[in-house]
Amino acid sequence: MSELRVIARHAGTVLVGQLATMAFGVADTAIAGRYAPQALATLSVGSAVFISIFVGLQALVQAQLPVWAELRGAGRHAEVGRSVRQAGYLCAIAMVAGLAALLHPDPLLRWADVPPELQQQVKAYLGVLALALPPALLFRAWSTLNQALGRPTLVTWLQIGSLALKVPLSIWLTFGGLGVPALGLAGCAWATVIVYWLLVVLAAGLLRTHPLYTPYAIWRRIEPPHGPTLRAFARLGIPTALAVIVEVTSFTLMALFIARQGTVAAASHQIASNLAAVLYMMPLSLGLATSARVSWWLGARDERGARAALRTGLKLAVLLAGGSALLIALSHQGIARLYAGDNPQVVALAGTLLLWVALYHLADATQGMCFFLLRSYGVAARPLLVYCVLLWGVGLGGGYLLAYRGLGPWPALQAPGAFWSAAALALALTAAVFMALLSRVVRLRRPATA
Secondary structure, three states, rough: HHHHHHHHHHHHHHHHHHHHHHHHHHHHHHHHHHHHHOOOOOOHHHHHHHHHHHHHHHHHHHHHHHHHHHHHOOOOHHHHHHHHHHHHHHHHHHHHHHHHHOOOHHHHHHOOOOOOHHHHHHHHHHHHHHHHHHHHHHHHHHHHHHHHHHOOHHHHHHHHHHHHHHHHHHHHHHHOOOOOOOOHHHHHHHHHHHEEEHHHHHHHHHHOOOOOHHHHHOOOOOOOOOOOHHHHHHHHHHHHHHHHHHHHHHHHHHHHHHHHOOOOHHHHHHHHHHHHHHHHHHHHHHHHHHHHHHHHHHHHHHHHHHHHHHHHHHHHHHHHHHHHHHHHHOOOOHHHHHHHHHHHHHHHHHHHHHHHHHHHHHHHHHHHHHHHHHHOOOOOOOHHHHHHHHHHHHHHHHHHHHHHHHHOEEEEOOOOHHHHHHHHHHHHHHHHHHHHHHHHHHHHHOHHHH
């Protein structure tokens, strides 16, 4: 089977599952928008906080994908099992840190100047959603293992099934019925909690009984913490997690800064950010698939195969991102109406933001793929530095100046478009730097390791 078919099949399977999971957010956005505009604004801020915390913590676990794929490529199956068990300690640490942050978001909300009347609603929403963090992290660890083994199908089927449960459950709990009172936005959060706990129970059952995992003997009594293994996790996982936190917060903190512009701006930004997040599932899926394939070749000590997989995945990602960006640019107003219904102010503003989303996505897909591929080669610290300078400095910082202080010849715009334009520029610069860095890393690999 050609590299293109292997990567495309793996990525396509992952993409379906990722889109099913992302549809949680799409459904919640649509449900909240029809429940009340204030609920949509609360969801915009609350989901920004949750995503900022959760995505960074899951990156700590997901960073082990190339490690497990490389061990598998080298035929060291027993070591895969031991490494997965040691990752349980990693998940436990991440859970404690995440719960503390979600249950006490006051400093972040005050720092971002979120209006006081919105803060209480956001805290109530996060208080419920925090219960979904432990199962969500455990499920992410299991899905990462499946991707490293090149078998993501089980994960995808569970994710599709979870969506079929999540949507009607969210509608029921939000609007009430059949003896259940209307819970409003909290209903969406409770539906997420229920679904994720069910997912992790099913995943644990599969891990114990499915023959896919038999060669790795994963379901054994966990060993005491192993210092060298945990330090290796930290060397790759901590810079990766911090880099992802910088990347995600440069995106999600826009919602907190835009919230001060009012409900229309916050709701319009929620539509744009939700679509951008859905679009990112394509390069994310390709990044996971390509990274697993590249790491497998590296474990098998085939440098030429690793380079072929790298080029194939990167070209495919750029091609698909370009097509998606063109489609958004041509249909931005129609997409905005699908989200906002008959609210003309939100439709008009969101439609304008979606034009920036098209450019944002093209750059985001390119840099995201490079980030995954650099990790396959053990490069994690340098991307963190690039993200800090460009995404926080140029993107978020530049957007804030352009929106509220003015920047050079441009006066303060007081509009969410200021943040989206600066973010698109920052991602384009990041993509260029990552491409150059990846080219250098691959070129400097010694032929003796091939």
